Amino acid sequence: MENVIIIGSGCAGWTAALYTARANLRPLLVTGEQPGGLLTTTSTVENFPGWPEGIDGYELMTKMQAQAERFGTRVRLGSVVSRVDFSSRPFTVVIDDEPVQTRTVIIATGASHRHLGLASEKLLDKKGVTYCATCDGALPMFRNQPLVVVGGGDSACEEATYLTRFASVVHLIHRRDTLRASKIMADRLLAHPKVKPVWDSVVTEILDVKQDKVTGVRVKHLKTNVESTLDCAGVFIAIGHVPNTQIFKPFIETDANGYILRTGAATNIPGVFVAGDCSDHVYRQAITAAGMGCAAAIEAERFLAAEQA
Numbered sequence: 001m002e003n004v005i006i007i008g009s010g011c012a013g014w015t016a017a018l019y020t021a022r023a024n025l026r027p028l029l030v031t032g033e034q035p036g037g038l039l040t041t042t043s044t045v046e047n048f049p050g051w052p053e054g055i056d057g058y059e060l061m062t063k064m065q066a067q068a069e070r071f072g073t074r075v076r077l078g079s080v081v082s083r084v085d086f087s088s089r090p091f092t093v094v095i096d097d098e099p100v101q102t103r104t105v106i107i108a109t110g111a112s113h114r115h116l117g118l119a120s121e122k123l124l125d126k127k128g129v130t131y132c133a134t135c136d137g138a139l140p141m142f143r144n145q146p147l148v149v150v151g152g153g154d155s156a157c158e159e160a161t162y163l164t165r166f167a168s169v170v171h172l173i174h175r176r177d178t179l180r181a182s183k184i185m186a187d188r189l190l191a192h193p194k195v196k197p198v199w200d201s202v203v204t205e206i207l208d209v210k211q212d213k214v215t216g217v218r219v220k221h222l223k224t225n226v227e228s229t230l231d232c233a234g235v236f237i238a239i240g241h242v243p244n245t246q247i248f249k250p251f252i253e254t255d256a257n258g259y260i261l262r263t264g265a266a267t268n269i270p271g272v273f274v275a276g277d278c279s280d281h282v283y284r285q286a287i288t289a290a291g292m293g294c295a296a297a298i299e300a301e302r303f304l305a306a307e308q309a
């Protein structure tokens with residue numbers, strides 16, 4: 001019987017592991033298919049306090065893992081939780097087809113970037129296609145170059161506004177002619193002299209797979225069906241996120257978009273706690289996820305202590 005199983009290995013998961021390990025709970029952490037989570041897919045992380053020169057995303061996650069393991073975290077590397085049963089305690093977590101019983105669970109499964117679903121998007125990933133302006137915008141390959149942002153929500157506005165620091169011009173491609181983003185963010189963006197909106201349009205292809213780098217996008221105007229090409233060195237896709245919460249659906253309450261609802265770090269099921277981007281569509285930062293991981297660990301520890309008292 002486990003005391004606590006932590007599902008997910010981003011900042012939230014590793015921090016929850018560090019704190020529960022130091023509380024002598026010998027946590028078991030299941031990394032999922034992508035150990036380290038989304039941060040490992042970015043380049044330099046420049047906004048994590050304590051790393052004034054920035055730190056490679058992969059390296060940061062490796063250090064978090066080492067710190068969690070140093071205090072006794074056991075890690076199921078590459079393992080996947082395919083199913084859970086939270087209908088009664090102890091809970092059952094199925095790890096690589098093996099059912100494991102546990103007193104508490106911390107869900108830290110994160111969120112995935114929504115993709116356009118184009119073949120060229122996949123092939124040019126990290127070769128000019130990116131999902132995070134804060135992570136990649138300052139890279140030399142994007143400086144003083146025309147850039148494209150896809151999307152019309154707050155994220156797209158935030159990304160596009162940020163990119164105006166580096167780009168020669170930012171083309172904001174949106175499938176409608178009004179932005180979904182909050183008015184203040186939309187107004188600020190559209191007033192910027194470097195921003196050129198491309199309304200009622202979708203990206204149909206990212207160029208150029210043959211050159212193995214982004215050189216432009218093919219864009220279709222949805223009202224006229226006319227296709228055109230825009231030159232750019234980077235494509236920043238900001239069309240929302242999908243929280244990785246599907247497997248918890250029968251038991252755990254979420255909002256309409258699938259983000260887990262919580263009070264503090266507690267879910268609707270006593271003994272199941274949550275941390276990080278699978279429960280946060282507002283901040284979505286490495287440091288906030290880490291803070292939530294800490295909170296979830298403290299709550300799990302107190303929950304177990306109260307049961308034994």
Ligand code: NAP
Binds near residue numbers: 150238
């Ligand atoms: P979002 O609000 O869901 O917006 C996604 C945008 O992408 C929408 O404009 C949508 O178009 C477009 N889109 C979706 N699928 C598409 C597709 N397949 N092809 C082309 N376009 C597509 O997502 P978000 O901007 O990531 O924001 C998520 C939440 O975080 C929101 O609640 C937002 O307010 C919040 N947020 C807040 C801040 C802030 O306050 N600083 C910053 C970022 C995010 P349609 O408009 O046509 O649906």
